[in-house]
Amino acid sequence: MLACKGKHVLILDDLWDKLSPEEVGIPEPSNGSKLLVTTRLLDVCHYLDCREVRVPTLSKPDAWRLFLAKIGQDVFNHLDLLPFVKSVAEECAGLPLAIVTIASSMKGARNLHEWRNALHELKRHVKSVNVIEEKVFQQLQFSY
Template sequence: MLKGKKRYVLILDDVWKEISLEEVGITEPTVMDGCKLVLTTHPMEVARSMGCEEIKVEPLSEMEAFDLFLSKVGSELLDIPTLQSTLKQTVKQCDGLPLAIVTLANTMKGERDVHIWENALNELKACIASVENVVEKSRKAMYKKGHANLKRLERNCLLERDDGNCVKMHDLMRAMALYITRQSHRYLVRFLMTLSLLS
């Protein structure tokens, strides 16, 4: 497709290692063809190894990062006292990178549940840790992740909340789940019965 274009700007975002443009099928841009290649990367060695001109983008300060985040996610979240610390820690994980901050804000916009924010913070930390080859697990983190997944299922009407602290699957959803599992032998379905004795 690019061979048919006389002039273009191609952006390769978040590149972590040197890649061969020829192997990917990209004609190397030159001054003569008027084409441009923009590469974003964290390791400067990648830009150097690919012969790119280095332009260092300075990250935002903590205050600038938090202001940008609030302008996108909504400053009303600051009205929740138990959430303020988690918000600041979450934004800090973005390391002052505007694109990461805006993406995070758009993903979490309108979310007011503290557990879901804490789970998002844990997932960000885990993502960064996995890049650095560090693995961290804890029972508390797993609880927060489970709570966040449970909330998503509720919001998508896949689970219903009872009067108390219990959730249940709608009969129609349960029937559909059983139908799907019958199509494959990879699933094991167990039926659990709870008996209540009335005095």
């Protein structure tokens, strides 16, 4: 169907393994169409012969602002929580998806034990194939 259509953009988001576009029915773009792939794994880019564009993680100040925007500014009314809130935010490692997901899951939590437990869960080690996957899985596993 894509081969018959005019120009198009096909986005494959968050690939975790090598993929043969032809095997899954994606024709090689020849009519000006584009294939956009997002991945954390450089091997996937190399396998697909993609042009690599690196997207950096958020800076610490930007990550903190995003975390606060999702969790709510009223957390400053609970000064005993702030060290734990900051530590949880730092565990997100500047990854926007992790920040949004974890902050949203902790929104409204104003109990010291909840924050202490959240920090403990985020610091737990998760077995994985590589360090990047481990960090991402660890953060997302916590949120779910």
